[in-house]
Amino acid sequence: MENCRVGHEDCTRTAVNLSLKISLGVCGVVLTILAVGNWILWDKLGSWELRRDHLLLDLWTMVGVAFAGYFVVRRLTRPLMELTELAAQLGAGQLERRIRSDESDEIGQLSRALDDMSRSLQSARGDLEEQVAIRTEELRKSQVQLLQAARMAAVGELAAGVAHEINNPAGIILMRAGQLVQSLTDATPEAAEDLDAIQRQVDKIQRIVTALLTFSRRAESAGEMTVLDVNQVVLRTAQLMDGLLRSRHVEIERSLAADLPPVRAEGARIEQVLLNLVNNAIDAMPEGGRITFGSACQGDRVAIYVADTGSGIDQEHLDRVFDPFYTTKDPGQGTGLGLTISFAIVEQHGGAIEASSDPGKGSRFTLLLPAVKNSHNGRIPEAPDVE
Ligand SMILES: Nc1ncnc2c1ncn2[C@@H]1O[C@H](COP(=O)(O)OP(=O)(O)OP(=O)(O)O)[C@@H](O)[C@H]1O
Ligand SMILES: [Mg+2]
Incomplete structure (x- = not known):
């Protein structure tokens, strides 16, 4: 028998070829039987008409046997071909195809077993794909976290240095601005407003610096766990x-x-x-x-x-x-x-x-x-x- 490839048409062609071959074989057997029968009966059939009718009958019998043989063999081989096709598709990773068979014979049992196998393969593949998707997402997240941590470690070191250097001059500016506010009793409203703006801005700088310091000192625990x-x-x-x-x-x-x-x-x-x-x-x-x-x-x-x-x-x-x-x-x-x-x-x-x-x-x-x-x-x- 030829190898059955995955395509449905290939399998159908194979089934037709097989059926033809078997029915031709049957025809050959029938032809031989008829030839032997004719040889035995030839002398007993006296007239030419009788011999002709007999030959015609032989011919029709042969045609009938060939057709009947072809359809019987087709019917017998079709489930086998479907099974072969299903197995080939399973092998190629196409797990969606199903064969529904209610027959209780061996072919029916084999069909159901193959169906069950393809169903469990499909569900196992689904589970596997889900697991891979979950693990990939977890990996992506931990990669992002690692990248972030590395970035922050670098920025943290820089921030600690910068914050420390800025903190002192900012503190001095704030202190001096405060002293100015107190000493300038007769300051114009504009000057008072400018001083207030200086104080507010320096205050903001200090808040940023404090945030930077908190960030850069993250490794040191400030309180009790x-x-x-x-x-x-x-x-x-x-x-x-x-x-x-x-x-x-x-x-x-x-x-x-x-x-x-x-x-x-x-x-x-x-x-x-x-x-x-x-x-x-x-x-x-x-x-x-x-x-x-x-x-x-x-x-x-x-x-x-x-x-x-x-x-x-x-x-x-x-x-x-x-x-x-x-x-x-x-x-x-x-x-x-x-x-x-x-x-x-x-x-x-x-x-x-x-x-x-x-x-x-x-x-x-x-x-x-x-x-x-x-x-x-x-x-x-x-x-x-x-x-
Ligand atoms: N709940 C949220 N909805 C929409 N955007 C957000 C939300 N949380 C954060 N963001 C975005 O992330 C950015 C960074 O947030 P982050 O808290 O680090 O800084 P910020 O709020 O801008 O400033 P800060 O918190 O230092 O005052 C925000 O500017 C905003 O664009
Ligand atoms: Mg914020």
Whole structure:
């Protein structure tokens, strides 16, 4: 038998060829039988008419046998051909084809077994593709985090030096400006306003410098790491920001998971991260909107997220929001360090921070902190009340 290739037409052609060959074979056998019969009967058939009729009958019998043979063989070989075709398609990785057979004979059983095999191969391939997609996404995320960490380590060193050098002259300018304000009792309103502007600008410089120092000293822990219930930290932040959010027409929604494992963290710094996120969310919703504080368990990590219904962030900018000094805000409105510092703080806790966004609909920032498996006595210290 010829090899059956994957194409349906090839298989059909092979089936037809096979059927023809078998039916020709049958014809040959019948022809031989008829020839022998004729040879035996030839002398007994006296007249030419009888001999002619007999020959015609032989001819028709042969044609009938050839046709019948062809169709019987076709019917018998078709399921086999379909099976061959299915097996060839499976081999070529095309797993969608199915053969439906209700026959209880061996071919029917083989068809069903092949069908089952192709179904389980298809589902295994689907699972595999899903796993590959998940792993690729995880790899992409950790690559982004690594890149960010490397970038920040370099900027951190530079920032520490620059901040230190700027801090001293800025402090002196601020002090001298203060002294001037006190000594110039009869200053003109313009001079007083200029001095005030100097003080405000230097104050801003010092805030930036403080932010830079916080960022560059991220490796040094400023406070005590305790076992915390993240829901408490989230609630506290939401409470702290409640007044400001209301005044900006921002609704607050909470979606906190119960029975979360605790985390080991510096509460004040996690709160600082959440405040950064909330401030960004407020800025992204100048007309008001909704902010959702959420928490969830994600494997052996605890996720805290802040989602808003603001402007959202385009994909090209999303990859840059954690970069030092990256800001889309007007000069004087943002330093572009809020998320950089947040990233550094979360990293210091052995966690990660991720941003996702649907441009025009909103953004979501998620903190992932490692859960404490066996917190001592399982007790979580209560967060102090907010006045
Ligand atoms: N929730 C958000 N929605 C839309 N854009 C955001 C959001 N959060 C951050 N961004 C974008 O990321 C940029 C960087 O944010 P980041 O907090 O680091 O700096 P900033 O807010 O501009 O300044 P700073 O926080 O230092 O005052 C923002 O300027 C803004 O473009
Ligand atoms: Mg910010």
